[in-house]
Amino acid sequence: MGIVHIPIHTMSDTHEPSMETIISLAKRRGFVFPGSEIYGGLAGTYDYGPLGVALKNNLRNLWWRIFVESRDDMYGVDAAILMNPKVWEASGHVTGFSDPLIECKKCKHRFRADQVKTKPKKDKEDNLVRDEEVWICEHCGSKNNMEEPQQFNMMFKTHAGASEDAMTVYLRPETAGGIFMNYKNIIDSVHPKFPFGIAQIGKAFRNEIAPRDFIFRLRELEQMEVEYFVRPDEWEQAFEQWRIMMHEYAQAIGIKDSTLHELEVLPKDRAHYSKRTIDFEFDYPFGRKELWGLAYRTDFDLSAHEKGSGVELKYLNEVTKEKFTPHVIEPSLGVDRTVLATLLSAYRQDEMGNEKRVYLAFPPIIAPIKAMVSPLLRNKPELVEKARSVYKDLKKVIPQIMWDDNGNIGKRYRRQDEIGTPFCITIDFDTLGEKPELKDTVTLRHRDTAQQERMSITNVISVVRDAIQGITSS
Ligand code: GAP
Secondary structure (H helix, E strand, C coil), X not given: CCEECCCCECXXXXXXXXXXXXXXXXXXXXXXXXXXXXXXXXXXXXXXXXXXXXXXXXXXXXXXXXXXHCCCCEEECCCCCECCCHHHHHCCHHHHCEEEEEXXXXXXXXXXXXXXXXXXXXXXXXXXXXXXXXXXXXXXXXXXXXXXXXXXXXXXXEEECCCCCCEEEEECCCCHHHHHHCHHHHHHHHCCCCCEEEEEEEEEECCCCCCECCCCECCEEEXXXXXXXXXXXXXXXHHHHHHHHXXXXXXXXXXXXXXXXXXXXXXHHCCCCCCEEEEEEEEECCEEEEEEEEEEXXXXXXXXXXXXXXXXXXXXXXXXXXXXXXXXXXXXXXHHHHHHHHHHHHEEEEXXXXXXXXXXXXXXXXXXXXXXXXXXXXXXXHHHHHHHHHHHHXXXXXXXXXECCCCCHHHHHHHHHXXXXXXEEEECHHHHXXXXXXXXXXXXXXXXXXXXXXXXXXXXXXXXXXXXXXXXXX
16 A cells, blocks of 8 residues: 655755744643743743653653663662752862852843953944953943952752751752762662763752753753763773764754764863863754763762762772772763754754645654544544544554544644654544455554555554654654
């Protein structure tokens, strides 16, 4: 049963969407909403709706599958967000996790000093004054009217306990802290062979001076992190291994190589714990900026926690009796920036039947909804009954499917295109046996090409299942 070609369809164009387009689609279709919106929102916070949750789950699960389950040397943890504050004293975050802050003397607005807009200074004759710049307040426009920059610590503080002198604790600024706290637990409980890594996915909190660009710079964010413990002389090869794995993940979630760029971070710009960092930068509509990071954290953290806690954190090889402080390679991926990069990468616009069509070309493995099932006509009970039974059978095997019998079939297809559903399955009179040779067959429509195939219900189930397992693509 061959493929039905749709002659009115022109091939997809990789239209680059603006941030406004993505933000509006994300809100309209239930991916991402501004946080506490009816109260005017809260800067740096966003809520994920039904499709956003499904997309995030798929991105996390695939990350876990690639970074943890595909290997024999990885162990998962889910550490508490609140930790003893000594953790952050030892790690250097209490003194060093800060951004330079600058305040406008006139309007008192505060900015990140490294992001304040400047203009070259000119004299009365309009000649450039060498090495001098004019600082302009983005809020009130006043010029060269700023306080001296000061360091602003970005950790959120709260209190643990009900007493007057309750302990000040921090909301973790990176999930890594919880991983280091469990290094000894993993050694003592699982007895891993060396080298090995610990992975964690979870929320982190940063009181960013200037949250911006939708879900790019948030105050409440989510990270997928690995701390991989190696012998000191093996860090370079491990660094390379994880670098390649990050590219594999990017490819699997539909981020094109041409939009992903490695930036070797200069020593002066690296975090206090890192001796080498590569930023994986992505071409966002607002410029080329960091998506993920890969750092060589040396033995900075384990040594600092050994000193801070007084508990030995060296690794002892029981066979050779060799003892050393492991060094650490850390691939760190923000979930929210990954969501943003996948939405931007998937966005497509083309023309069908002289009408503009928008679709999200998600790889099936991360698509929030894998397939939509629909009766050709909603007012024919026999079609609806058969479609319901196909839907029920498919849902047992593939839970992420949707029922839609609203409006005409063309409109249903467009709605699914816009949320990135790779397959639409339609039950028509041939399914019921109007043409006996086509009984129990359905049409399977492919999102990207809009081509339709006729096939048996059993075959549909295996085509959809294979596609979401990455065996074939739509
Ligand atoms: N443990 C290492 C670490 O936290 P980082 O470069 O500060 O390193 C890692 O953060 C990743 O977390 C970034 O590459 C980005 O994906 C994400 N991230 C960091 N700050 C963020 C923010 N304010 N909003 C959203 N994502 C953020």
